[in-house]
Amino acid sequence: MTLTRLIPAPPAGFDLDDADDDTLESLYTPPQARWLRLNLVASVNGNAAGSDGTSNGLSNRTDRRILGAIRRLSDVVLVGASSVRREGYFLPKSAPLAIVTGTGDFRGHRIPADVGPGRIIVLCPASAEDMVRSSLGDRPVAIVQLPGPRLQASAIVDALRRLGHERIVCEGGPMLASQLVDADVVDELCLSTSPIVNGVDVPVLPGLDGSRPLRLNQLLVDSESVLYARWAVRSAP
Incomplete structure (x- = not known):
């Protein structure tokens, strides 16, 4: 499966089957020693579960490899x-x-x-x-x-x-992720967007208290049209 980086330019792509762990980790290395990121997956219309009621219904092999890379870069x-x-x-x-x-x-x-x-x-x-x-x-x-x-x-x-x-990744559920955002302790949101819309009423970040600006630091897309974004929260690097 091909994984292509769209942002930052210029575009760069590689065959995920041939890529080693170091290649993926280089795309997700935190910019500083103390870092808290959310790693979530959602449908295009913002639901955190697929038809089976779990996030597995939204994930694919590339998403799981990125999950592994982010975990290896985390302390907990x-x-x-x-x-x-x-x-x-x-x-x-x-x-x-x-x-x-x-x-x-x-x-x-x-x-x-x-x-x-x-x-x-x-x-x-x-x-x-x-x-x-x-x-x-x-x-x-x-x-x-x-x-x-x-x-x-x-x-x-x-x-x-x-x-x-020091390096924490939170993988949900949605309520815990929202509580971390509301507490202003999140540095980054890593969001995989699955190319489906569904009627499963499980918002990926429910009940947030107000709004917060984000900055898109990286955007990848795979050959199945799944998007992988790294959004910086607040004034994070």
Whole structure:
């Protein structure tokens, strides 16, 4: 599959099947050591799920390779528990998975029983800790207690950085992503746009408080007409 860079000019393209990981990573390397990016996929009309009710229905092989590159460039992958329940959420290979939950309910997860220590971080209020341990069994989970019951986006980010995770990628769900934007802690939005419109009512960034200016730093397109944009948020480099 061909992947072509449209912005910045001049256009540059390459065969994704022949490209190594370093090539993709060079397109997504953060400009500074401390960086928080959202990595999301949406339909053309702004829905974050396909007909199957998950983001898998919007993704393709190129999107998954870019996902892998962004994960390798990150210290931690951040998701909401709703994504773990809805999509199963396989454990990232190259970074620990940090999960935000207010209840500790992880029904539907696919976290392997033999996961190694330090691979899963759960951020939750004290009231949810017993449910976390019940849901995840004897997996070696690092639990970080935060004030609740509704966790604040800035507190989540601060907690991860106290653990040494400077480069954070949040992969959703939509509510968590919106909370991070509203808290003004996001540097970049990496948005894959699938060339479909659908009636699945799952907005990719629901309920935002006001509007924020973005700057398009990079735009790629693949041979299946999927667009891959890097939008700088606020005054990010």
